[in-house]
Amino acid sequence: MCHVMPNARMNSSAHSPDIFIIGGGPAGLATAILAAQQGMRVAVADHNRPPIDKTCGEGLMPDTLAAMKTLGVTLGYDEAVPFRGIRFRDADSLTCVEAEFGQGLGLGLRRTVLHAKLVERAAGLGVALLWGSRVTLAGDGQVFCEGRPVQSKWVIGADGESSQARKWGALEQTRYERIRFAARQHFRTAPWSDFVEVYWAQNCQIVVSAVASDEVCVAITSRSPGLRFHEALSQVPALDSRLRNLRGVSKVRGARAALRRLRRVCAGRFALVGDASGSVDPLTGEGLGLGFRQAAALVEAINCYERDGLREKPNDLLRYQAAHDRIGRAPRLMSRLMLMMDAHPHLRQKVLRILAAEPSLFSRLLNLNVGELTLSKFGVGHALRLGWRMLTPDWEL
Ligand SMILES: Cc1cc2nc3c(=O)[nH]c(=O)nc-3n(C[C@H](O)[C@H](O)[C@H](O)COP(=O)(O)OP(=O)(O)OC[C@H]3O[C@@H](n4cnc5c(N)ncnc54)[C@H](O)[C@@H]3O)c2cc1C
Known part of the structure; x- marks a missing residue:
């Protein structure tokens, strides 16, 4: 098993920062921003070039927008499209249910x-941004960026769902x-709705979010790897007839989607975000x-470590591990x-x-999903009521 060894000969300042981040997607950049705000020297390497696109529903929930404020990044309503809540529609039965957010609005944007x-x-914060730079690992556990050895106190893997860094840090369990x-x-x-709409079809879900005054994003998720975009749309005739004659203004872009919980997210001076x-x-x-909240917890843990001088502690970032477990609890439950x-x-x-x-x-x-309600405040009563109604025969509903 490979272990990342951040300490090697330095070649240039971008290759010898306090924190070296593998992957310049939203989570990697958020970590970089928060660390730079704390005065740390940060480098981010990504093998793609900005602006980087990715398969996404492109809806930012109110709690995501709140987390973005701490990054010093705000979005105006002229750059994005507000939505009030979420609407579920069953494609078979036409059952429809919607709810608004308790506080604030969400925003849809490309x-x-x-x-x-x-x-x-x-x-703007002076982060060294190494675009078009692939990060690799040598057999001896040394991290390389475009063939140059990386020396830094901390190495952060922010390389997305199919992370290689997870393997390099022996954290893939x-x-x-x-x-x-x-x-x-x-x-x-x-856009025809100020809700993000989720259509529940036979073997997929289709999410529609408004991302501009004249554009919607349609994201489809399914257990079936072979399901084609237009086959999926045809499972929801009402949506299909809206979109059938419209021009797609981007190509169909695929991705894997995972509900995944790791046993550990950090080891020594190496962490995943x-x-x-x-x-x-x-x-x-x-x-x-x-990703944004994990970034905040990670930078806080690194900061505490640096400030308190706990240099000999065997697992330096246990504080991050605990925060990471806590932060994901409600969305993991909702995913299930x-x-x-x-x-x-x-x-x-x-x-x-x-x-x-x-x-x-x-x-x-x-x-509960967007963190406006804690699990304890959701209430045992409500959980039991949902459970009880699940057991109630259909004709009594
Ligand atoms: C269908 C779908 C819909 C979604 N809808 C929403 C939504 O509406 N709202 C929401 O909040 N979330 C949504 N998500 C989730 C969201 O897209 C992800 O959580 C988010 O993109 C994760 O960001 P990240 O920075 O961790 O990873 P990524 O965005 O995947 O970034 C990882 C980066 O690492 C780089 N990289 C990888 N390997 C290397 C390497 N070896 N060297 C250098 N660079 C490397 C890649 O180029 C990439 O830029 C959705 C996801 C899917 C699949």
Whole structure:
């Protein structure tokens, strides 16, 4: 098993920072920004060039926007499209249920716009940004960036869902993992809703978010690796007829989507952040927010370590591990509920009917997901009520 050894001969200042980050996606850049705000010297290497696109539903929940404020990144309503909440629609039964966020609005925006904003902020703080630079690991555990050895106190793996850094840090052991498949395309049309809409179809879910005054993003997630974008759309005739004659303004872009929890996210001076450190199902809409909150917890843990001078402690970032476990709890729980609904059509229809009959329950679930309600405040009573109604025969609902 390879172990990352951050200490090697230095070649240039960008290769000898305090923190070297593998991957300049949202989580890597957020970590860089927060660390630079604390006065640390940071370098980020990414083999792509900005603005980097990625398959995403492109909805930023209110808690994600709050986390972004701490990065010094704000978005105006002219750069993005606000949404009030989430609407679930069952494609078979036409059951529909919606809930608004308790506080604030969400924002939909193109992934490339978000990336450009984060890059601009990181550059403004003096982060060394090494674009077009692939990071690799040698057999002896040395990290290389474009063939040059990297020397830094800390190495952070922020290289996304298919992380190699996870393997390099010997952190790939999972508690659980569910892989699904996703695709995304943009269409030129005026948005028809100020909710993010989630259509529950036979073997997929289709999420529609407005990302500009004349553009919507359509993201499809399914357990089936072979499902094609237009086959999936045809499972929801109402949506299909809206989009069928519209021009796709981007290519269909695919990706893997995972609910994954790792046993450990750090070892010594090496840590994972963002999707590399485990991820939640896309239907929660919490991937970006989680990455931003993990970045904050990681930088705080590094800061504490540096400040308190605990240089001989065997596992330097246990504080980060504990925070990471806590931060992901509600979206992980919600992911499990979403995956259960995906796998069992009868159960899905029942849950949707229960939520339609009792919208306040959906509202509480949504606010639990976005962190406006804690698990303890969600209430045993509500959890039991949901459970009880699940056991109630269909004709009584
Ligand atoms: C279908 C779908 C819909 C989603 N919808 C939403 C949503 O609506 N809202 C939300 O908040 N989240 C959503 N998510 C989740 C969100 O997209 C991810 O959580 C987020 O992109 C994770 O960011 P990251 O920085 O961890 O990883 P990434 O964005 O994957 O960035 C990783 C970076 O690492 C770079 N890299 C990889 N390997 C190397 C290497 N060896 N050397 C150098 N660079 C490397 C890559 O080029 C990439 O830029 C969705 C996900 C999917 C799949």
